[in-house]
Structures are given as C-alpha cells and as structure tokens.
C-alpha cells in the first residue's frame with residue numbers, strides 16, 4: 003500500500019477521492035504515479051530557454067522553436083511515456099463504423115505522431131492561442147493514456163471529436179464522406195513538433211542572405227508536394243520545396259554588398275528560420291498507386307538540405323507510418339521496428355474489422371493483392 007501524501011511533499015493532494023477518481027479515469031495506479039513522480043524528481047525540470055525571438059529586420063521578428071534534441075519525444079524533455087500505454091496504444095483501436103474512417107485515421111495518426119503532446123512548452127502564449135480547437139482537442143486526446151483508458155473512454159473521446167469536427171469544418175456531417183487530408187490538416191495545424199517556419203529570401207554573389215522588407219514568414223504543419231511531374235521520387239519532390247535555387251531573381255530586389263563588382267548571380271531561396279520538425283507529415287493531393295510506389299520511393303529515408311540563417315543544414319528522416327487505402331477502405335500502417343532495415347515489421351490496422359495485420363517482409367506494399375494507393379506518409383527525424 004502507498005500513502006498518497008508521501009508522494010506529495012508540497013501538499014497539493016489532500017483529497018483521496020480526487021486521487022482515486024483520477025486513477026479510475028486514467029487507468030493509472032498510485033504505484034505508476036509514484037514511479038513517475040520519483041523519475042521526474044530525479045531528472046529535474048528542463049529550464050533552458052525554450053523560445054527565442056529572431057529579428058529579421060527593423061521591428062519585424064519571428065518567434066523560434068528550440069532545435070530538435072535527442073529526447074524530444076519525452077514530455078518536456080524529461081518524462082518518458084508509460085511503456086504499457088505505449089504498447090497498447092495501437093492494439094486496442096476503435097472499430098470502424100458509420101463512415102468514420104477520416105476520424106479514426108486522424109486519431110490514429112495523431113497518436114502515432116505524439117501530436118501536441120510534446121514541445122508545446124516552446125510556444126508563446128500568442129502561438130498557443132492561435133492553435134485551433136480541433137488541434138487542441140487532438141492534443142488532449144494524445145495526452146490521455148490512450149492504451150489504458152478502455153474502449154468506453156476511447157469511444158467518448160471520439161464522439162467529442164466528431165461533434166467538434168462537425169462544428170468547426172463545413173461539410174463534415176456525421177456518417178458522410180470526408181476528405182481525410184483536410185481532416186488531418188485541421189487536426190495537426192500549428193502543433194509544434196510538426197510545424198516549422200520558412201521565409202522567402204535570396205542570396206547574391208556576396209553570399210549574404212537577404213529578406214525583402216515586408217516579406218512574411220509562413221508556419222507549415224504539413225508538406226504537400228505536387229505529383230504532377232510523373233517520374234519524380236518523393237525525395238526529389240521535397241528537394242523542390244526546399245531548394246528553389248534554380249529560380250532566378252532580379253538584383254534590383256535588394257542591394258548586394260559588393261556594389262559595382264556584383265556579378266548579379268542572385269538566387270532565390272526558402273530559408274528555414276527555426277528548425278526542421280521532429281516529425282514531418284507529407285500529404286499527397288493525388289494518391290500514389292502501387293505501381294508508382296517503386297519509383298516514388300515513398301517508404302525510404304529522406305534527406306532534406308535547407309538554408310538556415312546559419313548556412314546550409316541537412317536533416318534526415320525515416321518513415322514511421324502512412325495512410326493508404328485498399329479497394330475503398332482506408333488504413334493506417336506503422337513501422338514497428340526501429341528504422342526501415344532493422345527487423346522491419348509493418349503492421350496495419352484494418353478499421354473496418356478492427357484487426358491488426360502484421361507483415362515482416364520488406365515487400366508488404368507490393369504483396370497486397372488489390373487496388374491500393376498511398377495518401378500520406380509520416381517521417382521522424384533521425385538524430386545523429
């Protein structure tokens with residue numbers, strides 16, 4: 003037996019009933035709370051500066067997020083997620099019903115990406131107030147010990163989500179067809195571990211980055227590459243987004259420091275002003291069909307080379323999951339093994355039947371014998 007007052011030296015918990023009700027609702031036991039408390043106490047609180055302000059020019063500035071560190075996926079960088087909860091998050095999933103696949107995909111993907119659970123402490127009060135209700139609700143759902151709360155509580159959360167979706171997004175009637183990509187975008191919008199900030203700039207022969215006065219920065223949550231160039235891999239499509247160096251610019255846009263010695267070899271570029279996000283959601287407007295999958299190389303590691311205010315940086319990403327369809331049904335898949343090549347196990351969740359299907363081969367995508375397409379792929383940054 004544990005005495006709750008022993009784990010609460012600050013005297014916050016005075017109400018045994020409240021503690022019991024908390025444990026009942028969350029599925030956590032006092033033993034778990036005690037273990038968490040002890041771990042947190044040992045690790046201490048991360049008090050480094052979590053938010054910086056970068057002055058671009060004059061009194062125009064951009065608020066920046068802390069660069070991605072090894073332990074980004076621990077709550078506030080110190081507390082690990084409960085292992086039991088983690089194991090059960092993807093095996094006790096809700097059953098598909100009443101055209102709910104867009105909702106279920108959004109919940110599954112948010113859980114997989116830890117959407118909103120971490121790095122929220124890096125946002126300023128203004129940024130937090132800019133997060134829309136659906137993304138805030140997702141953050142709340144992801145923060146629940148989803149694997150431990152039981153089906154009834156999961157159903158309740160989904161019900162609240164469906165109601166809010168109808169209220170917030172036009173044409174999102176219950177039981178009707180919904181665009182999975184728009185629902186996903188709404189639910190992930192502005193959440194810090196997915197978002198990053200860019201601004202258009204240019205560089206001349208003097209190697210100095212220049213940003214035109216009045217140019218606004220853009221915060222991105224998802225990447226939406228175009229599939230129009232039919233023979234391009236996802237890597238090549240991402241290169242287009244980050245390396246627009248082939249675009250010429252007029253030197254009259256700004257003043258080169260080399261004055262009359264200027265070669266007028268100016269190039270436009272997309273400057274990442276904060277950092278590339280820990281997880282990256284790539285949504286395709288057109289589905290990538292099975293036969294295209296081979297040359298698109300959607301499930302391979304991606305490398306993103308981008309300009310920053312400190313020069314060129316490279317970050318690498320590995321795929322961790324995707325949304326796809328077989329015939330008319332949508333599914334979510336996740337890579338259970340760490341990294342694509344080490345003991346790769348893919349399992350996907352059949353939302354129509356609630357089954358979990360496991361594939362231990364590298365050719366799982368090729369082996370599905372039906373009409374199929376990839377709708378979105380999610381990648382996690384590889385920490386070196």
Ligand SMILES: [Zn+2]
Pocket residue numbers: 206207208258259260263264265266267268
């Ligand atoms: Zn120049």
